[in-house]
Amino acid sequence: MVFYHPDLHCIDRANRLATWCRCIVVDNTPDRETRERTEALLDDSVVYLPNCANAGIATALNQGIERLIGDGFEFAVLFDQDSESTLELVSGLAAAAQECIARRERVALVGPAYEDSRLRGVAPFVRFGYFRLRRIIPTGDAPVEVDFLISSGSCLNLACWQEIGPMDDTLFIDLVDTEWCMRAKSRGFSVLGLPWISMSHELGEEPIEVFGRKYPMHSAIRHYYLFRNTICLLKRRYVPWTWKSTEVIKLPARLIIYACFAPEGWAHVKMALRGVWHGLTGRMDVPPRG
Template identity: 25%
Template sequence: MIKIGLVTVLYKSDDVLEDFFKSLSLQSFKNYHLYLIDNSPSAETDNLIEILSTKYPLTSYTHVKNTSNDGVAKGNNQGIKLALNDNSDFVLLLNNDIDFNQTFLLDEMINYAISNNENLLIPKIYYHGTRKIWLAGGKIHKYKGYASHVGYNKDDSEVYNSIKYFDYAPTCFMLISRKVFEAVGLMDENYFVYYDDTDYLARAVEKGFKVCYLPKLEVFHKVSFSTGGGESLFSIYYLNRNRVYFVRKNYPFLVRQIALSHTILTRLIKYLIYKKDEKKTLLKAIKDGFSIKITQ
């Protein structure tokens, strides 16, 4: 029987865990193991997980308590390695600030993957509590150095209801076959957070894989719950630092120069409208992005 390892990274996630546990407990597919990689462990979280696992029974889970917050990429790698060592056929990387009501969701993803020899699969993802799309596929814009979501902020419509293939999607909810990890390896831990999935998908596409979008399947995302939003100092730093690093790492000379030029020019516009702390954070981000030693 096919086995899935579910990997989610916790960071001060107590407020969203009940919906997460409830969604998993309702799934008709039961041959999974959940790896809770906790970057902010506490006695309160321990107690909450015990309560929720009783209220919303799961097949099985492991709660890994890290002594420091070393980021999403490293946390995902911890869970991926545990899942592969436990002989999982697929790994589902998923946020915990999500919920999903379709009891057949995991069954459908697995069945489609097996029947059609697919290795990377995503559902349609809405903003939580709405029918407004957060994700219906994705695309990497290599000459600009960033990735975008198809359907972002759009009302759902028939346009987004066809099975399609893409070269990018975030790992908010992505089913990945063992074959992909064997060919591509693990995530680049230099990213900490943001662009770790962009980098991974760029590497997977280079190996011939593609992302299959299944619009029948639905997930609801409580966006930016753990990171403070797109324009927090935290996000300004990591989005910009990692964008520069991503371009330096993944593209040949000419594409790299074009993408870096576009990035710097658009950051200059941001700099002119930012407040003092934001300006300082942006400058440090760009400097650090050029300083990171390229790995993998």
């Protein structure tokens, strides 16, 4: 579980998770006082790894996964601090992954359907198509081949970690999970959605309404990373043309939505355009400035 300025609910989630399995918390909170409070409130069974800085989601996930591999575990279930876990979720994910491996399937990742009550209920699974995403309603009791899963709530087969490689630290936060799934599939592994398992997860910040439809929203800084990383991935050979064709259409549409519907829309547009420029020029190590 990755922390960043966690509140008491986040700490409770980690403590609850520790009663079911080995729980590792990687904390990206820079503030020393908050880290000390967090460590004091975490159960003694939780492995607490403070970074003392915001090292990004990719680095934090890599640290936790490497710790589990070093301790001899076979699977890692990844969680954001605001995702609700249950014993049924954790055990169901691990059992499904084990069944796939027993059938000699080259599975890298399995994950549940997720529900954000602020948006449209249970989100569909996704496959990439030319100029559009193919959405698959999560029904039935058989795994569904998908093109990516969000990292939170997903169960990673650690046996394939060395062959696929770690999360891309240079991406820092946005599209980290998407890139890893595309890289895994390019190397012959499968990514599977499990429609009979669901998880409560809030995607981004408070949604905005666009022509009567709820649209997930992030901060301007997050939009910098989204646009920068999208441009970066468009240049990579293993990234499928189906994904690339869709993103070429979605990028200008996002800019219009930010400009017309987001509070302080110009700040979002400015940061997104800066992300485009840095992506085009390969400036992946330059911190964004508001």
